[in-house]
Amino acid sequence: MTRARELLARATNPTATVFILLVLVFAAVFAMNPGFFAGPSLMAFLKQAAPLVILAAGQYFVIVSGNFDLSVGALVGAQVVIAARLIDGEESRTVPVLIVMALFGIAVGLVNGLITTALKVQSFITTLGMLLVLYGAIRLWTGGAPTGSLSEAFRVPGRMGIEDVPVLGQIPWALLIMVALGAGAVLLMRTRFGRILLAAGDNERAAALSGARVDTARTLAFVLSGLSATVAGVLIGGFAGVSAQVGDGLEFTVITAVVLGGVVLGGGRGSVLAAMAGALVIEGLFTLFNQMALPATLRPAVQGAIIIAAVAYAARARARPVPTATATPTPS
């Protein structure tokens, strides 16, 4: 009896909600198109989903420590444009430009983090300002439309993979990068740094009074988010090519994914694995919309309704277990 109840409690826990949602979405996808789970199409899906999953991991660090990063979409766009302009089709420039991009991502994260922690500007405003600055600066630099082109080597991570694998066909590099970074993120949350992040988001004062370097941890979270946007930029640029609209509105999709994963805006609660699962749910929804041949104009409406419903359900589940938790120590 108690075991059953425990399982039930675990299933209604907000972190678990996202996994239930994941199963539901993919069951629906499977019902519409049984061929979806064949190796190649599943791999193609994961290749496309990888950037959002990586961004969700980066955003998770920022959100769980009690902040927002609204600048990631603009940063992804900026990175793609920077890459195209600096590489300009020259294969030999690929690696140096990747290093420049990484440094740029770190710098943007560092500026976001320092303005938020040292100058005490709310992160919503800091990163909103950064969004405007990046958006304007990139267009100013390129004169409105992106110029240059990416090299073939640059496009490998976003497009290629290990070919001729039995059953699966191609294992995309994007998937391997996603799994590696995801595992890294999960491990990172188990270190001292991860615990400080959670503590800072939960109760900043208590964390600071117990000796944690809250500001340092929060700044590092922004740097991680900047780096995740860089990796996502490389993957998206490789997969989809260069355009002026890359990254537009991506910040809201990413934050939605993280919140779908049961991570609480304001910080202190939620797991990085669930945040990444939230990104997969969103990508799954997009796939589902494709298969249902839902008119493109109607998709945002359905997406909006599902997000509100899912988060409302998770909020209900979060509110409920509290009274039962105090009543658990009954003899069986």
Next chain:
Amino acid sequence: MTQRLAGPRLGTTALIYLALAGVLVVGGAAVAMDGGNLFATANLVDMLTRTSLTGFLAIGMTLVILCRSLDLSVGYTAALSSLVAATTMDGQAGNVPLAVAAVLLVSGFVGAFNGAVTAYLGVNPFITTLGTGLIIKGYLDTQYKGPAGDVPAVFQQFGYTRIGPVPVSALVMLLVAAAAIWFLRSTRIGHHMYAVGGDADVARMSGIRTGRTLLVAHILCGMTAGAAGLLLAARFGTGSAEAYTNLYELDAIAAVVLGGTLLLGGKGGVAGTVAGVAILAVLDTVFNVLQIDPFAKDVLRGVVIIAAVAIYARRQLDRHARRPRFAEGRAS
């Protein structure tokens, strides 16, 4: 008494009006060096015209932000309202009152939905209003392929007439602002908004219906977005779904925060917001007169917003140390 302060300490609102004066002086000087005159009638008209649209949105946004909520759907609500207005008027001057009523009803309903989901289902307002925005966007994109409806000449006056250099729309905006200031200072529910934003739990334990307060704030915010939609319709002469692409919501939030209202709620006011709106309008006009590249405008705006909030943050820190929210002497 601290020595560095001569005379009484300036209130936050006074400081913001001082900042506005400073922006006017610096902007005027910059334009004068360029050989122009910022205070020429044409420029003044431009400035005042710019204030009205953001002004309407920012007044409502102030109310929800005071309650520690947020509304990211106002741009979409305004676009929807402009369509409702233009299609209801349909070129007939006699339909104007009906159209205004319909707009306020529809936009109030959108606000009520935001408020109810946020207050009673416990969904984070960021997600609620993002979702609502997506739902409206989906509806608009599906339903309206282009501009629709026809605004009679009488109502277009609302967009263009001016008394001296002051556009009627700006006057109406100031009237709404005055009403909002009165509402926050002199009504019970206005006071409740500060209490809910300051600490929702304490407010509830003091007998305030926090849910209802939040609901009212969101309804009023929706209705001011409706007023902005009416203005859009009057200016364009038709209803336009494309209006939402201008990201008015971010402008409005920036104006509110520039106006000294805390994003964390409980502190601030509409008087400051009006100054915040004016600062943004002056900046835009100055950039226009100086013919600064539109992309550079974005960069400068981002920098100004961050810098201004950083300056306020310094003061607030100061203040926080002196005046705790619940001083011992005042507890009953």
